[in-house]
Amino acid sequence: MFVTPEGKEIFVLDGHTHFWDGSPENHRNVHGKQFIDCFYGYHMALSPASEQWDKARFEKMTADAYYRDMFADGMVDMAIVQSTALRDFYHKGFNPIERNWELKARHGDRLIINGSFDPREGEKAYEAIHQQIEDYGVKGFKLYTAEWNGDSRGYKVSDEASHRCFELCEKLGVKNFHLHKGPTIIPLSLDAFDVRDVDVAATDFPNLNFVVEHCGLPRLDEFCWIAVQEANVYGGIAVALPFIHSRPRYFGEVMAELLFWLGPDRIFFGSDYAIWTPKWLIEKFMAYEIPEDIAAERGVQLTMEIKEKILGRNAAALYGVDIEAMKARLANDPVAVAVAAE
Amino acid sequence: MTCESAQAPAAGAASPPRRRAAGETVRETEVWRALDAVTDPELDEPLTEMGFIEAVEVDAAGGVTVRFRLPTYWCSPNFAFLMAEGIREAVAGLGWPASIAVRLEDHLCAAEMNAAVDAGRSFAEALAEFGQTEAGGGGAADLAEVREKFERKAFEKRQEAVLLGLRARGFTPADLAAMTLGQLDLAAFDAPEAAKQAPRYRSLLVSRGLARAPGDHAFPDPDGAPLTVEGYAARMSALRAVRINMEFGGALCRGLRENRYREAAAPAKGCGGEPTLADFIEGRVPLPVGAR
Incomplete structure (x- = not known):
């Protein structure tokens, strides 16, 4: 819970967090190292100096640290943990749902654990969808279209194989899909982070919701263009948000574009923890104003009401979280006690 | 990285001349x-x-x-x-x-x-x-395609800087729509970014064959369509989008580069015998067999 200087309580739902094991013991090959090194590069490049971690702490996340950084220090009320298998890079996967579930056992109400599947695997993907819904009760899936699988270096959510998975999910009542569409790692000719395939999926499945994580950056214009056409496309601001520290004016330009094209109801806060920690992001976001000339150009403002929507209300609506009921339940959750006992 | 070091160069400091290194010929x-x-x-x-x-x-x-x-x-x-x-x-x-x-x-x-x-x-x-x-x-065909795609973006990014610079000097959208290459050559800029980009913009304008004679339009789009008064707002919106995308990469690259050099410059820490990122980058870590 973030409390403003005026005493207003802001419910925070972090829409994009991870619980990974990128430690050397888990590397299947050099790509496992490259991948976590890339994350660490982003962490060091955009975090304020005081929030930078050493490599070992960054490589393998612990449940204690997650709890502290999110709920005790981080002012986060609820968080979505996204699953990513990356089994071609890591022996036990990077942050598969079995690992993420360890957190759920500990922090119950505060967490929404999303599953993952790979449409390229056909029957195995259908099984994975069934299994995660039945065993874990997942309400959403994270799709990583740039993930490697054998000889394949990526897929599109407009593919026939993806289409069939979406049909199955819709039938089983799971509606929320988070797609990583952001900065690339090793792009060659085929760029699997391209955002345009979302347009096709969103049109074909008007009852499903597609949260484009990282707003397609560096293809913000293409993302906005698609989101204007498709009312079921949302933007997660993880990766864009940390620029609030190193390049605040630039962050203002991105926010102005998003508010102008998408409006205030389809933008989601996400820390991308542990690439960045939520505390400083939330504090800076709450204190932030879009520079006057940029705001005037687009005729938008980042008001308190809009900040509240972005930080929690929008994602809560998508996941059917009753904020008032949740606040009442969490009021009894002994965050501070648990931390003091550590 | 230090907080403001990744910012665009401050006014007047577009490109500090590189100091000649000792012993440089x-x-x-x-x-x-x-x-x-x-x-x-x-x-x-x-x-x-x-x-x-x-x-x-x-x-x-x-x-x-x-x-x-x-x-x-x-x-x-x-x-x-x-x-x-x-x-x-x-x-x-x-x-x-x-x-x-x-x-x-x-x-x-x-x-x-x-x-x-x-x-x-x-x-x-x-x-x-x-x-x-x-x-x-x-391959070669893909490379040419990539080059063309990004040269278009560079053209647009430079054009936006020049247009914003001229707007700041009091030119109206109508003035800009009517402006010729000859008039652009005579224009002066206050904004350092516009002053820096004007000759770079002109160079692409000419090399891409979008304007050659002094009487040609100064601000065609990458396909050659001239700027119009009615189309001014839409053009500026499109150009801004191109710049936002390019700046994202630029800011990320500067941050990653600084971080990489900082680590590479530090003596190998050797976390419990594990190679550090610097060791990896420096090629001191043998690749596992079968992994590329």
């Missing part, structure tokens, strides 16, 4: 100046300003070696190849170099590219080879 200085004209295609920023050029050496016979390094081991090979080609062309443009060697360091395609240079093959051939072994793609 006149010819080496000439090479450095020529390299100021080579840009990162994705960012449209000079390699020298991004800090990508590691070293310039000129031997007694007039042979030039340029070493460059990118912010990460995994930066796009396409762009690495385009930059290498740009470096070779810029140095060749000096006329006097007897031979030119371009060396990419600490990058996933460094071996392929440097071998191609040594064998006198084109970068496009090297990329095709790299593409075949690595991802089933790449």
Whole structure:
């Protein structure tokens, strides 16, 4: 819970967090190292100096640290943990749902654990969808279209194989899909982070919701263009948000574009923890104003009401979280006690 | 990284002249100046300003070696190849170099590219080879396509800076829609970014054949359609979107580069015998068998 200087309580739902094991013991090959090194590069490049971690702490996340950084220090009320298998890079996967579930056992109400599947695997993907819904009760899936699988270096959510998975999910009542569409790692000719395939999926499945994580950056214009056409496309601001520290004016330009094209109801806060920690992001976001000339150009403002929507209300609506009921339940959750006992 | 170091250069400090290093020869200085004209295609920023050029050496016979390094081991090979080609062309443009060697360091395609240079093959051939072994793609046609795509973006980014600079000087959208190349050549700018971009904009305007004679429109779009008063707001909106996308890459690259150099410069920490990122980047870690 973030409390403003005026005493207003802001419910925070972090829409994009991870619980990974990128430690050397888990590397299947050099790509496992490259991948976590890339994350660490982003962490060091955009975090304020005081929030930078050493490599070992960054490589393998612990449940204690997650709890502290999110709920005790981080002012986060609820968080979505996204699953990513990356089994071609890591022996036990990077942050598969079995690992993420360890957190759920500990922090119950505060967490929404999303599953993952790979449409390229056909029957195995259908099984994975069934299994995660039945065993874990997942309400959403994270799709990583740039993930490697054998000889394949990526897929599109407009593919026939993806289409069939979406049909199955819709039938089983799971509606929320988070797609990583952001900065690339090793792009060659085929760029699997391209955002345009979302347009096709969103049109074909008007009852499903597609949260484009990282707003397609560096293809913000293409993302906005698609989101204007498709009312079921949302933007997660993880990766864009940390620029609030190193390049605040630039962050203002991105926010102005998003508010102008998408409006205030389809933008989601996400820390991308542990690439960045939520505390400083939330504090800076709450204190932030879009520079006057940029705001005037687009005729938008980042008001308190809009900040509240972005930080929690929008994602809560998508996941059917009753904020008032949740606040009442969490009021009894002994965050501070648990931390003091550590 | 320090908080403001990744910001665009402050007013008046568009490009601080590089100090001549101790012992640097006149010819080496000439090479450095020529390299100021080579840009990162994705960012449209000079390699020298991004800090990508590691070293310039000129031997007694007039042979030039340029070493460059990118912010990460995994930066796009396409762009690495385009930059290498740009470096070779810029140095060749000096006329006097007897031979030119371009060396990419600490990058996933460094071996392929440097071998191609040594064998006198084109970068496009090297990329095709790299593409075949690595991802089933790449090659000369793709490279040309990438170059064209990003040159269009560079053109748009430069055009926006010039238009904003002229607006700040009091020109109306109607003035700008009517402006010719001849009039643009006479324009003065207050904004440092506009002053820096004006000659760079003009150079692409001419090289892409979008304006040649003094009476030609100064602000066509990349396909040649002239700017109109009615279309002004839409054009500016489109140009802003291009800049926002390019700046994202630029800011990320500057941050990653600073971080990489900081780690690489630090003595190997050796976390419990584990190699550090610096060790990995420096190639001190043998690759596991079967992993590329």
